[in-house]
Amino acid sequence: MSNDLFQVKFWGVRGSIPVSGPEFDHYGGNTSCIEIRCGDHRMIFDAGSGLREAGLAMINEGVMDVDLFFTHCHYDHIIGLPFFKAIYYPSINVDIWSGHLDGKMSTKEMVNQFISPPWFPVKTDICQATMNFRDFHAGDTLSPRDGIRIKTYMLNHPGGAIGYRIEWGGRVVALVFDVEHVPGAYDPVCLELMKDADLAIYDCTYNEDEMQRFKGFGHSTWQHGTELAKMAGTKRFALFHHAPSRTDTQLGQMEKDAQAAFPGAFAARDNQVVEV
Template sequence: MTQTTQNEFKIMFWGTRGSLATPDIQCGKAGGNTICVEVECGDHVIICDAGSGIRSLGGKIVSERKYKNINLLLSHAHYDHIEGIPFFAPMSSSEYCVDIRCGKLDGAENTFEVVGGFMRRPYFPVGPEIFMSKTKFHQLEENQSFDISPEIHVKTIPLVHPGGATAYRIEYDNKSFAYVTDTEHSAGETNYDIVEFIDGADLFIYDASLSDDELPEFEGFGHSTWQEGLRMAQSANVKRYFAFHHMPFRCDNALDEIEREINAQMPGSGVAREGYSLVL
């Protein structure tokens, strides 16, 4: 059982794979589950995105019985960020309160529609009426800030992604975690909104789907590169940077190589892998 000491600010990766789950043997070290990150701030738990990794996290939350109120922050509604919602065990129990937040997305009126829109025929057998938890759906305005508790402050900015996406910066106990995925940049053009947003963050995780060499081939898909993440981390004086949202074709040996290059420039930084945790 994982223990969080008082005021501990702890991040754990439950899914780091972007686009599609990748349970291939040659990807086993980084893990194959899609996007899900657990953020524990003292006695609160916040979850960033609900890809397939949220299934195991839900199992842990139910067995530990430590949290009854859960805050789920969705970056957007692409499948790799929401497909785990129906399999998140706390939502099948009336003991839990789940607050789900999402920014405005093309094609969905509100956050309830983001979830209900894919939990319906012909995509899924049952709708959100199966949930037993006290579930609240919140719609975020662009650049909205909000508090999860008097000690936990969250800022947001919109990202450059087809249909829209939102980045979150969680601040607690004088430390900060910047969660920035999915977003596209054009080669040679830094997104200064992001640089400002992540300024001085203790931990910054970023859409590192691609490499600079691959970027032109994927124009319009809404993704960025591990090198761009590193450049922004350095210019924003971030303390630790982890490349995140690995493409299904990025196997462990390639990720190890990326990690060596990141680590050489920013010691203590690297590549996000499932099951890895950090205390800020």
């Protein structure tokens, strides 16, 4: 593996709830989970249902050390955690990071409450991996490994969500989800996150004509996201957090419409790999 590798793999691209069926085969049905490789190091962002497959792949590849970052802990972003095989292996080290509940609940408390009865049959004491819990404040800059710099931001989402700007080897990936935009306004936080990014991954749950019905749900649109990308000088733009009802045909049309507005746009799909 090249030491300057900067690679993104989408293990889950849906929002709200996993889906299955032939109408979702191309883009996939797993919820939010993104693997980012910086050189030899692996990081996972969000523990949606895609985390199960990500964990199996890591075990098969002999990965011994991984950082797991939460944007927030709504069900679709955390449901895969108890099925992340790595946490049951004594030889593996997992650093788990969160900042969205800063001052309300620690990362360790969040995980211990989620993996416990009555929500799950067993408690985290069954986990044999070394799990290190890392709390941070939105606005902190994190350095999980040498050369990796991660800037953190609080996004406009019910209960809070963290946006991450990952900087490695002179390149940038921006994770901008979950977030709701205000019509007619361009959030300076999102613009700062996305500024000159090589890749921005953005919450595109809705179309603009759907936003009024879902005001307050905490999500955005590809139309607004591509406008932000143009303003921020972003190079590539990934539509992410697809609505669970959005079929392959509908997402394909959404992708074409987004590309007409911003040529560097694409709709993320399960198992897709992007070199940064």
